[in-house]
Amino acid sequence: MKAIAPAKLIITGEHSVVYGAPALAVTLDCTLQLRATPSQAFSVQSAHFPAYELTPADLPSLISALDARFDTYARGDIIIDDVLHHPAELLLYSLASLGAPTPCTLNVSTAIPIGAGLGSSASLIAAAVKLAEYQTGNTLDHTACIHTVRHCERLQHGRGSILDAASVTLGGAVQVVAGEPEVIDAQLGTHWYRHNTGTPVVGTGAVVDHVRQHHSNDNALWQRFSKVSHALIDGLQRGQSVTAFIKENHRLLCIIGVVPTAVQTLVTAIEAHGGAAKICGAGAHRGDTAGQLLVYLPDNNAAALERHLGLSLEAVTMNPHGARCASD
Structure with a gap:
């Protein structure tokens, strides 16, 4: 089994x-x-x-x-x-x-x-x-x-x-x-990619604890997160562009200190080429890597972005199935 x-x-x-x-x-x-x-x-x-x-x-x-x-x-x-x-x-x-x-x-x-x-x-x-x-x-x-x-x-x-x-x-x-x-x-369509920035030097649990220790009582900040998440999810369900919301989500993640400087530099370069990007996990409060980076390219210029920035982009393909048992 x-x-x-x-x-x-x-x-x-x-x-x-x-x-x-x-x-x-x-x-x-x-x-x-x-x-x-x-x-x-x-x-x-x-x-x-x-x-x-x-x-x-x-x-x-x-x-x-x-x-x-x-x-x-x-x-x-x-x-x-x-x-x-x-x-x-x-x-x-x-x-x-x-x-x-x-x-x-x-x-x-x-x-x-x-x-x-x-x-x-x-x-x-x-x-x-x-x-x-x-x-x-x-x-x-x-x-x-x-x-x-x-x-x-x-x-x-x-x-x-x-x-x-x-x-x-x-x-x-x-x-x-x-x-x-x-x-x-909610369907992502053809504009979504992921890029692995490398394994973080800190685990998810340590990053969660870091954020809790420094920002858990900042209710105004979490309200800003809530507003942008509502807008992004609504935009996806309506089939609208979500570039601005991803950019704002990235800025807020930078504020709580989970986006290393090297990854911030990469996101800035992606934005300069017409895209948007953000970490899509815990990120990291130390080191230069943060795991997966979610990349949204409304112009679908993945090949050009890979060529200019040296990225390795993988299209995001959804799977509708959750965990399950199956016969061998």
Whole structure:
């Protein structure tokens, strides 16, 4: 049996969704696949991280240790990056979210770039929860599945929003308003691209904590975020140009300090060629890279932009499917 979960890309609302602003994300055609075969113990295999093994008898201790580490983080005694010691811990925690899982060998294969703001952690968790449903016979409705994924994801990202969990669970274009997710009719068309600026030197959880520490009480700022996100989402649904809204969203992200100077310089160059761009994930408050950059080109001049700026642009192709199980 295997489970499949899509990548997600945030169009608007990163960070600000935590403070009540609307957000919109879409799922992409690149996916993560998690294959499970019966075994005597839990074994996790992937080309993306070292192998990991655990006996069924040791799984409850791991779950307890992860909960305890998160509580230590919540008290402010450790940083979020110290909660997980290995990616397989997050996978096994998620697999055990619906009850004692069946021992198995888990093989993780993914086309989703790691640490690039495309929801690789949420995809891994969602796939594991779908396998847990299959193993336990406990089928969750969408709401319960989203909250289960989000509960597990706290180990990776700390005090994040519901957006990633909802997107990879539901699939398509997912809007979150006042903490409530829904799938909406919004198509991106042919003007949208993404460019990888490189893996940030800080994790999503650390960036979320940085923003919370410096801007959580700036209600006027979050109102500005809310206004531009509403306008951008409305423009997409009406099929209108959203260039001005993406530019304003970028300026606001710069204010909260999650767009490195090198990425700001790149966005300025893209704007000079008639486009607009913004980070589409947590970004970074240190270093020169910020993961994925969302690029909107109303004139569809991708080839010219690649030639002049040395970019590697990939067209954004939506995937309507959320996490699910499938036969091999």
